Amino acid sequence: VVSGRELARQIHKEVQSDTAKLVAQGNRPHLSVILVGDDHASHTYMRNKARAASLLGMSSSTIFRPSSVSQEEMLELIDKFNRDRSISGLLVQLPLPEHFSERAICNAVAPEKDVDGFHIVNIGKLCLDQRCMVPATAAAVWEIIRRTGIETVGKNVLVVGHSKNVGMPIAMLLHSDRNHERPGGDATVVMAHRCTPLPRLKELASLADIVIAAAGVPHLITADILKEGAAVIDVGINRLQDPVTGKLRLVGDVDFEAVKEKAGFISPVPGGVGPMAVAMVMKNTVTAAKNAPTY
Numbered sequence: 001v002v003s004g005r006e007l008a009r010q011i012h013k014e015v016q017s018d019t020a021k022l023v024a025q026g027n028r029p030h031l032s033v034i035l036v037g038d039d040h041a042s043h044t045y046m047r048n049k050a051r052a053a054s055l056l057g058m059s060s061s062t063i064f065r066p067s068s069v070s071q072e073e074m075l076e077l078i079d080k081f082n083r084d085r086s087i088s089g090l091l092v093q094l095p096l097p098e099h100f101s102e103r104a105i106c107n108a109v110a111p112e113k114d115v116d117g118f119h120i121v122n123i124g125k126l127c128l129d130q131r132c133m134v135p136a137t138a139a140a141v142w143e144i145i146r147r148t149g150i151e152t153v154g155k156n157v158l159v160v161g162h163s164k165n166v167g168m169p170i171a172m173l174l175h176s177d178r179n180h181e182r183p184g185g186d187a188t189v190v191m192a193h194r195c196t197p198l199p200r201l202k203e204l205a206s207l208a209d210i211v212i213a214a215a216g217v218p219h220l221i222t223a224d225i226l227k228e229g230a231a232v233i234d235v236g237i238n239r240l241q242d243p244v245t246g247k248l249r250l251v252g253d254v255d256f257e258a259v260k261e262k263a264g265f266i267s268p269v270p271g272g273v274g275p276m277a278v279a280m281v282m283k284n285t286v287t288a289a290k291n292a293p294t295y
Ligand SMILES: Nc1nc(=O)c2c([nH]1)NC[C@@H]1CN(c3ccc(C(=O)N[C@@H](CCC(=O)O)C(=O)O)cc3)C=[N+]21
Pocket: 044, 045, 048, 091, 092, 093, 094, 095, 116, 136, 137, 237, 250, 269, 270, 271, 272, 273, 274, 275, 277, 278
């Protein structure tokens, strides 16, 4: 069982020492988070990021807006933050209310401050294997694989789920060329998604050396469909009511108890990709601060 919390602590140490150097140069990294509405999960994630920032010696601020805020007002706010030299990294927590174009909002954030890596220029660079801000959740999966010593070159990887913010960037990192400006995993990547027939999913899973579950379907990945010794990274976040206690419980897309007996590596939920994703936002914020103009 791969501990995302433990790996996140490693990254925190690295980020903390980089932060200290920047602070000594009078350039304390600052993360600004814009949070729209009162989605409970979004507030939890935002608090996790704010806590991590202060733990690592960065400063952070969260700007709350009601769900009635207009796209126009949001664009003005983002523009103001883009021009504010005291802000190193800026992210708008997603999802946004229905009346927003998330694409327009993501594209409004200055690419060099875009610690989410969701600006179209950063996505383009990601696809071209150029150095860029890598979306935190995908970077989290990448670092879990790297730091656990899981081999990717020539391996079969199955990414389950093709969301633009998670499945796509993960597949991009893992299939691309390791000898480029942004090194990739050189794996044979296959993506399955909601249109993949179940028998086909099973067939693909049985061939996979690494399975990345990012579909948002609890218990989708069961032990019977996996190859013995496969590495399983669970990116799912599902809140289920516990039949016994009645409380909401966080579960991933993987049937953890059964799969951990068959898998070579497995990342749990909670305590796997989640804490690593927070750590990667912090790392991106330090990168943004390093690259910021100092004149
Ligand atoms: N603009 C934007 N950027 C994001 O990076 C972004 C987003 N929007 N929207 C939602 C997703 C999801 N996400 C998580 C962050 C932390 C945990 C995390 O800390 N998880 C803990 C548990 C947290 C809990 O108990 O709910 C864990 O897995 O151990 C999970 C998920 C960031 N996202």
